[in-house]
Amino acid sequence: MKRSIIDLWVGIFVAIGLASVTFLALKVANLTPQSNNNSYTLIAEFDNIGGLKVKAPVKSSGVVVGRVSNIELDTQRYVARATLTLDGQYHFSRDTSAEILTAGLLGEQYVGLVQGGEEENLKPGDRLQLTSSALVLEQLIGKFMTSFAEGNNKAAAADAAAAETAP
Amino acid sequence: MMLDNLLAPLRKLGHSTINAVWKLGVMSRFLLAIIAHSGQSLLRFQLTIREVYFAGVLSLIIIVVSGLFVGMVLGLQGYNTLSRFGSADALGALVALSLLRELGPVLAALLFASRSGSAMTAEIGLMKATEQLEAMSVMAVDPIARVVAPRFWAGVISMPILAALFNVMGIFGGYLVGVVMIGLDEGTFWSQMQNNVDLHFDVINGLIKSLFFGIAVTLIAVFEGFDATPTAAGVSSATTRTVVTSALVILALDFVLTAFMF
Numbered sequence: 001m002k003r004s005i006i007d008l009w010v011g012i013f014v015a016i017g018l019a020s021v022t023f024l025a026l027k028v029a030n031l032t033p034q035s036n037n038n039s040y041t042l043i044a045e046f047d048n049i050g051g052l053k054v055k056a057p058v059k060s061s062g063v064v065v066g067r068v069s070n071i072e073l074d075t076q077r078y079v080a081r082a083t084l085t086l087d088g089q090y091h092f093s094r095d096t097s098a099e100i101l102t103a104g105l106l107g108e109q110y111v112g113l114v115q116g117g118e119e120e121n122l123k124p125g126d127r128l129q130l131t132s133s134a135l136v137l138e139q140l141i142g143k144f145m146t147s148f149a150e151g152n153n154k155a156a157a158a159d160a161a162a163a164e165t166a167p
Numbered sequence: 168m169m170l171d172n173l174l175a176p177l178r179k180l181g182h183s184t185i186n187a188v189w190k191l192g193v194m195s196r197f198l199l200a201i202i203a204h205s206g207q208s209l210l211r212f213q214l215t216i217r218e219v220y221f222a223g224v225l226s227l228i229i230i231v232v233s234g235l236f237v238g239m240v241l242g243l244q245g246y247n248t249l250s251r252f253g254s255a256d257a258l259g260a261l262v263a264l265s266l267l268r269e270l271g272p273v274l275a276a277l278l279f280a281s282r283s284g285s286a287m288t289a290e291i292g293l294m295k296a297t298e299q300l301e302a303m304s305v306m307a308v309d310p311i312a313r314v315v316a317p318r319f320w321a322g323v324i325s326m327p328i329l330a331a332l333f334n335v336m337g338i339f340g341g342y343l344v345g346v347v348m349i350g351l352d353e354g355t356f357w358s359q360m361q362n363n364v365d366l367h368f369d370v371i372n373g374l375i376k377s378l379f380f381g382i383a384v385t386l387i388a389v390f391e392g393f394d395a396t397p398t399a400a401g402v403s404s405a406t407t408r409t410v411v412t413s414a415l416v417i418l419a420l421d422f423v424l425t426a427f428m429f
Contacts, residue, residue: 010216
């Protein structure tokens with residue numbers, strides 16, 4: 001076999017390998033080179049972030065406008081502080097509210113932003129004033145059980161009272 | 168006499184244990200010798216390129232075809248199971264993650280061991296049987312530097328490339344079955360994949376795995392060839408040993424690496 005043909009084939013082979021790795025990185029793992037110059041961060045504090053993870057999307061009206069870039073616990077006040085990195089082309093007013101929502105019944109959790117009415121926009125590094133925590137299923141069931149039991153107790157008490165007052 | 172018969176199995180066990188440890192030691196010294204003598208194969212890179220052609224390029228067809236079929240089977244089986252739980256949308260993530268983390272590196276390494284590893288063993292073993300290696304030594308050409316090291320480096324270079332190609336073909340096969348044949352939404356397929364696959368954690372770790380497999384498989388192949396009894400029967404049993412030992416080592420190493428990585 002001639003040397004130049006072998007060289008050519010090995011070159012093709014290595015090129016295929018590089019193309020495969022590039023495909024895996026860009027299309028499968030979605031490593032999009034982020035234009036960091038253009039993005040800005042906001043801080044949102046939640047009592048409970050539930051299952052929110054770093055890299056979770058930030059959506060407004062269902063459109064992805066950024067990602068959660070960091071989550072940490074504020075040890076002074078014991079609230080979770082999430083750093084949201086938003087795309088520079090989207091701006092939100094100062095009374096924008098953030099809530100943690102779930103996509104689908106058991107889907108991933110994301111941060112939803114609802115635009116407020118104020119004229120002035122949030123500046124980079126600002127803190128969102130209005131936040132609502134994630135719904136935790138156990139707490140929800142717990143609340144439901146308590147109110148259900150209370151309802152039952154009241155009904156029973158009313159019944160007993162009715163039985164007493166009756167002659 | 169009676170005692171001798173009773174002790175025979177124990178003696179056999181001891182003998183095979185010593186043999187195994189001895190072989191492991193020889194193999195690690197062989198690896199050190201290869202690395203020490205690989206200067207020539209890196210300086211005269213043409214030698215290595217030639218071996219990359221035989222080990223890597225000629226394995227392209229088998230890797231492409233089996234990757235495609237593995238991906239298509241994953242698509243079918245995954246769809247059947249996932250649709251039972253009403254989450255057929257996650258098919259893209261399932262296919263990509265199982266290929267990147269496990270199936271790509273492991274299956275590509277198994278195929279590589281049986282296609283290129285066995286060929287390396289047979290070639291070196293036959294060189295030994297026909298006394299070509301001795302002839303080289305007589306001519307003051309180091310057979311490890313001239314014959315073994317280029318093949319070793321060729322295997323180490325080829326393996327990650329083949330594994331990456333296997334992954335790509337598998338994902339393409341999953342796409343063919345999931346989107347083209349079954350008719351899942353294309354956007355969901357890719358976005359589920361992209362949301363769940365992490366570059367460092369999944370893609371890079373999978374490639375590191377395949378690099379380790381490449382080192383192990385090629386080392387076993389060249390060692391068995393170099394170590395073969397220089398007869399026709401010896402070469403054939405060395406080739407068999409290469410395939411069997413490589414398969415076992417790949418699977419065992421896979422467990423250890425997975426335990427460390429994920």
